[in-house]
Amino acid sequence: MKISLAPLQGYTDWVFKRAYQKYIGGVDEFYTPFLVLQNGGDLKTAHKREVEPFSEKSDNLIPQFLCGSVEEMSFFESYFSDLGYSKMNWNLGCPYPMVTKRGKGSGLLPYPEKIGNIITEGFKDKIELSIKMRLGLTDGNEIHEVLKALDQFNIKEIIIHPRIGKQLYKGTANRGKFAQLYNEYGKKFAYNGDINSCQDFEVLSKEIPCLNHLMIGRGILKDFWLPHKIKGLELPTDSERKIILKKVHDEIYETYSSYLSGDNQVLQKVKPFWEYFSCHFETERKVYKAIKKASGLKKYEQAVSFAFSQNLKED
Ligand SMILES: Cc1cc2nc3c(=O)[nH]c(=O)nc-3n(C[C@H](O)[C@H](O)[C@H](O)COP(=O)(O)O)c2cc1C
Incomplete structure (x- = not known):
């Protein structure tokens, strides 16, 4: 089971990642909080700090970005591949109105054609593309059309946080819906959402025994050794x-x-x-x-x- 740390803007930055990797370990992959182009087309210094300079330590670091246009997709692919990254992750899950109103994050989920167009016109397959997404913006069934639109592309992995954008972080992640999608569409999916203990993980793995990638955010921040516990690694006293x-x-x-x-x-x-x-x-x-x-x-x-x-x- 691969365990990755979910990106949390304001919490899981490069400083956190470096300290966590040095003293705790047990996480296989890290995702940067999203990078986004500002109105003038530049990146904030704080966002550049997350990905530059690339070093061999960045191998298990996957840069994440928000994008709502062909130009932005094209910018991020070149930017990350020029820095030396071999993978990037497109955020189609961010639920904040400031983002969704601009047609980014989960704001794109009602528009599968637009998503398809951004990939067709903007993505040149220079590096691997994965997606992190919710079930929809206002309706948990939006995901079906999005998955159909994505089917024709070489998307390496789809990480699903089974809530809708409008929920923000309220309610619970819909594991049943994730299990249904996993069985229906194949094994490209990673699971994310509300895994806070080994018991949560056991329930999930009973429902989806073949799952091979679990992304955890707040559960790890609250218990640094949660990945150790899930993997059965030795714990410190x-x-x-x-x-x-x-x-x-x-x-x-x-x-x-x-x-x-x-x-x-x-x-x-x-x-x-x-x-x-x-x-x-x-x-x-x-x-x-x-x-x-x-x-x-x-x-x-x-x-x-x-x-x-x-x-x-x-x-
Ligand atoms: C404060 C905060 C910031 C977040 N920032 C990001 C982000 O930059 N990119 C992203 O894909 N998800 C972001 N998320 C969502 C998390 O990555 C994750 O999908 C969500 O917390 C559910 O997983 P968890 O229950 O394991 O924490 C954020 C969540 C929170 C609470």
């Missing part, structure tokens, strides 16, 4: 876990501090990290509250010391 978690935190904190300027910029990055990271601690609410309250890096560091004086949740 409680005291080792605390040391490792501290190392991950410190590396992330130091990296942000090394290139961002001023307390506020660093705090804007590390505070969201604790939204999920605090779930490793028995007193997660207290821990997160202390972090959230911290104004300035000195106070932040005190809150971190407090956090690490607390017990971890039992494994």
